[in-house]
Amino acid sequence: xxxxxxxxxxxxxxxxxxxxxxxxxxxxxxxxxxxxxxxxxxxxxxxxxxxxxxxxxxxxxxxxxxxxxxxxxxxxxxxxxxxxxxxxxxxxxxxxxxxxxxxxxxxxxxxxxxxxxxxxxxxxxxxxxxxxxxxxxxxxxxxxxxxxxxxxxxxxxxxxxxxxxxxxxxxxxxxxxxxxxxxxxxxxxxxxxxxxxxxxxxxxxxxxxxxxxxxxxxxxxxxxxx
Numbered sequence: 001x002x003x004x005x006x007x008x009x010x011x012x013x014x015x016x017x018x019x020x021x022x023x024x025x026x027x028x029x030x031x032x033x034x035x036x037x038x039x040x041x042x043x044x045x046x047x048x049x050x051x052x053x054x055x056x057x058x059x060x061x062x063x064x065x066x067x068x069x070x071x072x073x074x075x076x077x078x079x080x081x082x083x084x085x086x087x088x089x090x091x092x093x094x095x096x097x098x099x100x101x102x103x104x105x106x107x108x109x110x111x112x113x114x115x116x117x118x119x120x121x122x123x124x125x126x127x128x129x130x131x132x133x134x135x136x137x138x139x140x141x142x143x144x145x146x147x148x149x150x151x152x153x154x155x156x157x158x159x160x161x162x163x164x165x166x167x168x169x170x171x172x173x174x175x176x177x178x179x180x181x182x183x184x185x186x187x188x189x190x191x192x193x194x195x196x197x198x199x200x201x202x203x204x205x206x207x208x209x210x211x212x213x214x215x216x217x218x219x220x221x222x223x224x225x226x
Contacts, residue, residue, distance in 0.1 A: 071102025
């Protein structure tokens with residue numbers, strides 16, 4: 001299984017991303033974390049498509065809404081791509097669209113077979129964790145009903161064993177410090193988590209897991225289990 005989970009795009013670790021995914025090629029770009037914001041959806045796609053293209057990748061949008069109840073078709077589609085790129089937005093909306101399309105079953109199966117690599121940032125990283133509780137301080141679960149027509153899901157896919165808090169100490173993407181406060185709460189409550197700045201990433205490559213954290217003052221993020 002190959003995962004690149006970050007706070008914001010490549011963070012400061014494009015080299016590790018490139019080593020994980022190999023030569024640039026086709027990319028399935030999944031923007032469904034933005035489904036609750038229709039006016040921003042197209043701009044969100046462009047904002048990720050442009051830097052991927054500059055690096056030699058060939059991103060193509062895979063809209064999970066088109067695969068609701070069609071998990072077999074989604075699996076056939078995703079098998080065409082060596083890389084899936086899942087952008088940020090609302091984690092609960094993304095989780096709901098994973099459930100509606102069957103991506104929450106298809107992606108773990110394809111990752112286990114090493115058919116593709118998964119790169120997700122912000123919501124795209126959080127959805128791979130065991131539990132989404134706490135993220136509601138930053139992402140509104142009430143957006144799920146109007147956007148997806150189902151109730152919010154509070155479980156992640158559980159492909160890593162810690163929760164992820166993105167945008168910690170990152171005023172460019174979290175100017176009000178909401179995510180920093182989530183991480184502080186998790187530390188106080190003893191919740192296993194990785195607190196990621198926009199420079200940081202978690203990389204899984206087979207049995208190896210690396211938490212790439214920049215040096216910063218204050219208590220360190222929770223470390224991975226040995």
